[in-house]
Amino acid sequence: MAGRGGVLMTADGEIEDLDADAAGRRIARDLPLVVCMPTVARRLGIRRFAAHDLLELFAFVRPARFCLPTLDGLARAVGLAPAGKPPDPARLPEIAEVLLAELSELGGEARTRAASLAQAMADGGWPWAAPVLKALGEGGSKSRFRGLDAWTRVPEFPDMAPPPPPGSAAVEPVEAADRLRAMLGTGAEEREAQRRYAEGAAHAFRPRDHVDEPRIVLAEAGTGTGKTLGYVAPASVWAEKNGGAVWISTYTRNLQRQLDQELDRLYPDPKLKAERAVIRKGRENYLCLLNFMEAVQGGAARRADIVPLALVARWIEATRDGDLAGGDFPSWLTLLFGSERTTGLADRRGECVFSACEHYRKCFIEVARKKSERAEIVVANHALVLARAVQLRAEESVARRYVFDEGHHLLDAADSAFSAELSGLEAAELRRWIRGAEDGARGRARGLTRRIADLIVGDDDATAALDRVTHAARVLPGFDWLTRLKGENPAGPTEAFLTRLRQQVMARSAGPDNPYGLECETAPPVPGLPEAAQTLVQALDEIRKPLVGLKSALAARLDEETDELPTGERVRLEAAINGIEYRCEAVLGAWMSMLGGVGGPPAEGFVDWFSVRRIAGREVDVGFHRHVVDPTGPFAETVLKPAHGAVITSASLRDRSGDGDDWSTAEARTGLAHMVAPAVRLSVPSPFDYGENTRIFVVGDVRRDRPDEIAAAYRELFFASGGGGLGLFTAIRRLRNVHERLLEPLENAGLPLYAQHVDPMDTSTLVDIFRAETDSCLLGTDAVRDGVDVPGESLRLIVFDRVPWPRPDILHKARRKAFGARRYDDMLVRLRLKQAYGRLLRRAGDRGVFVMLDPMLPSRLCDAFPPEVEIRRVGIAEAVEGVRTFFGVPEASGKSA
Structure with a gap:
């Protein structure tokens, strides 16, 4: 793709440059060969479409193997040269040929299992099924689950005695x-x-x-x-x-x-x-093998589920440790198929x-x-x-x-x-933990009865306590609770309390139409809120008391039968006791303590507040929060x-x-x-010579309230460095505004642009791509500021949109008061600037420039930077020229033809 258009190679090898509309029409008509269909669709501005996605083929042929979800990433992974600039579409079929040839070399049981899965995936409408089956050249087994039963091929771990405690020998x-x-x-x-x-x-x-x-x-x-x-x-x-x-x-x-x-x-x-x-x-x-098995047993008949479940089955047989998040599971499978049949198979x-x-x-x-x-x-x-x-x-x-x-x-x-949080989502989660899936809801939720009923067989008191817990949990929010809260039509004491809480937040927070989160102090309460809190305390106590009884019954069995319990049953008893104790003390106990103080000041050493959580203007939760002022x-x-x-x-x-x-x-x-x-x-101290190898510019003539000026500054700075730019933002909204204005000019100039909160990929994958592509640029917020380790030329310029002052929310105001007012704010900002600047030099030979677009950077904060580096306060034109001169980039370099 180039900007908002695309490059298409026809079946007879003809190359066509298409604008977004023409590319969209061709894609709807054909089954194109692409890399990462969702990204292609988003950049063309069209809906998702059916395609031969090379990432799916790679996941089938090389399960649990690393690959960047880009054309160059795939090319490198299979041993081919990069696709070049602009990318050569001929590389797409070449990658497919390499992968299919590799598949054809499988033998024995591995070949049979792969063929069985491919046949199942053919039934699921997988575009790659025909060429994959042709490469495998055989029919596979006729097992009940057609190869999806990967749980049967995971090895068991042996029983071993507990290790002795470690010694105390010193290390010299x-x-x-x-x-x-x-x-x-x-x-x-x-x-x-x-x-x-x-x-x-x-x-x-x-x-x-x-x-x-x-x-x-x-x-x-x-x-x-x-x-x-x-x-x-x-x-x-x-x-x-x-x-x-x-x-x-x-x-x-x-x-x-x-x-x-x-x-x-x-x-x-x-x-x-x-x-x-x-x-x-x-x-x-x-990954939870039981969740996966139940998904296969319940979902294999659903055509749309077969392909993602089959690719997960391939991964299960190859994975090092079953880690779905940051391990050897390809994070882009979630991008391709959604979370329910990928990362959602964990025990969450x-x-x-x-x-x-x-x-x-x-x-x-x-x-x-x-x-x-x-x-x-x-x-x-x-x-x-x-x-x-x-x-x-x-x-x-x-x-x-x-x-x-x-x-x-x-x-x-x-x-x-x-910290503690009594919110609609947290309370509904506790109900689910106790009662499991309800009212015919689809899911794999296993309630408390299913988890522990067999551990208390014959104990009438414990069985009665379990029944009381299950019944009492009905006071917690049920299906569609948020709709009832917004309509002020609560069902039960928890929803009644949260409805009053929401009323207080909406009445007292600044800017109730703000698309982002709202908050307010807990006192003074609106009429009816303290009474609703006390009613909820009593209802929660009706859950907590029988839970305490259950914990005591399980602990008694563990104690009385300690010499005869099998290891597995002991593990279950201990886990059940710990899980119940945590929910009695850290959850229900904390909630009841918080509710008991509604209307008065928070307990000493704590800060309380109410909130309405929103994501992009959509309300998602309502909550009561308590944090320790000093959690260290x-x-x-x-x-x-x-x-x-x-x-x-x-x-x-x-x-x-x-x-x-x-x-x-x-x-x-x-x-x-x-x-x-x-x-x-x-x-x-660092061995790097920061004075020689870095520059710092503070730009004074870009207006912070003009998105066009901010975007233009980023564009010219990225052009001046020839790419390798990391753009940092203190607000997601400004990041998205700048990204929208930068995407086309940068990609037309051969500088790929990626962005956290825009590109539908996890942050780690975006950083991996940025690290691999020397001239790409990446936009991000604090998670990128603190988590990027990109040695070499791939990160040579950092542009920060504003001084990263802490958000003046209720929690910060309490800590600011406790820890030194302005000195506390300054400390946080200096540490954030130090972290951001520290991304520039990661190994010997690295060089970089740090640009702050905010002229309001006080001199007292500049102690965040090494004293040997001169901080120059300049206009944007001088900063651009300084970047270009430092890197030796010709003036015309980077700009579109």
Whole structure:
């Protein structure tokens, strides 16, 4: 495609340039050969259409193999040269030929299974079925599910005794340095900063001397230090010496994937790595085999479901660990087929029946959990680590040793983990957890009765309690609850309370017609709200009391039959107890506490507010929120204090204000201010010469309220750098406005443009594409600002639309008051700017320019940047010329012909 048109190659090889309308007409008439049909349709401005999508063929031929969802990405994956600029459409049939030829080489059982699935997919109307069956050249098996029953071919994991507790041997600095040298390999140039970092991090792997006083290293390591291998070195030595696992936690799944790739240096043998390193995520990230089986049994007869289920079946047989989010599952399959038959097959609602499931011994989640008990390195994320601390009993949730990478995000992760939300969606989810699917609703929901009824057989009191819980849950929102709230026609006490809450938000929030979220303070309440809250407290207590009884009955059985319970049944009992306890305390208990204070001030140390959540103007939820003003306190109490040692590290821990290097800021944001023993502070500067290799421009003559001027500035800056531009925005609306104005001129100039919140792909895929295409440009918001690791020329220019001031919502105002007013705001902005600027140089040889389009950037915030870099305040024309000169791009380069 070029801009809003397309390039088409006919069956006889003729090349045609078509505008969007002509391309749309041809597509509707034929079954074209394309890459990523939804993206093609969106860029042409037409509806989705039937096509031979090469991504579907790739997923069938090479399941669980990585491929970027672009023409060049596919070409590289199959060993062909890139398609060029403009792209050569002849590459499309060449890719198809390579994949079909590869398929024809399958033999034995693999060939039979592939043919069986292809026959099923032919019945589902798959355009590729005929050429695939021809390549396979045989009919396949006649099994009941025609190859869709992939669950029958997943191996079971063996039973093993629990491992002994780890030892307490210390890691000496010299051991960490030696391990680092071994991972880097013979002949590698030793970096002094990286060695010093590894030796300093070793302190966290010494035995602690007092309860609640772990050995902690707070380490700020500048970009390019090589901190990942720096902390993996002492962590791996400790794991080997003590027979335990070190949990390495990152902020995002994308960073987990990057860390997993780095571990290849520690474990070059894939088999050894599979044994000793495990990726752990929340269970909602893994495919549930029971969900998949039920989807096949119920959905295989539905023609539209066969193709996506068959492609998932191919993936199940090839996947490393069943990870649907950030693992080896192609994220673009969700783009092609939607979430219900792809990522929606995970257990997202806590409905697992554990050992009662016929697939329990094959379960991807259980395999990951079992493997992590014997692993040396467990790569997790902050959300999972904190969720384990909140949801599980202490002895099960605590690891001896942690490494928290991207430690500047610990406050954000703790804020999510230790908050409470009573909303329509959350309450409806609790009803579903208890009662399962209701009123003939389609779905795989398994209620509490199905999950635990067989565990309480013969216990009349427990059975009666289960019945009371199931009946009492009817007070929670049922089907179509949001329509009733908006019509002020509530059914039951929960909807009655939320209706009054919504009334208060709509009456008191600024701009009730705002297409985005609305909020207001909880006091003073509108008439009838306190009474509705008290009625709801009583109704929730009618759920909580029998749940407590159920938990007691299950715990009693676990205690009384401890010497005779099979392992699987013990696991189910423990999981049921933990799940019920979490919902009694962290959910129902928190809700009842919040409701009890409606009309008065929030409890000390908390901030409360009401909200109406909207997405693009559409109302989606109504809620009552409670957050801890300082969530690092409970983080320190539940995670850090029980641990024996931890490394907390990032390139952006300290806030370097005019007063000097502020370690107190780093300690406050990571929970260390709540610890008794002080942390060891470690600072390792970046080896990069920022003064030589970067430039910073602050543009003063682009009006912030003129979308045309902002878009023109982005366009000319991207032209001046020849692409490789990352555009950062503080608001999705402005991003979309600029994207609409940039798409055609940039693509006409041969600079592909991608955008978060516009392109129907997940952020990780967009970043992968941006990384692979040297001259493409990417627009994004804070998730891109903090999660992009793009070394080399693919990212050479960053343009920020505005100073990233924190949103002045109720939560921020409470924290601002508690943590220093303007100083707190300034600290947040400096850290965000530091993160954004830090994307420019990722390895030796990188060069880059940072442009701020907001003239209102105060000088006091410029401490976010290295002091050796001159900050030039200029007009847009001078900034464009400065970018062009820095990169040596000719003046006409980039502009359309």
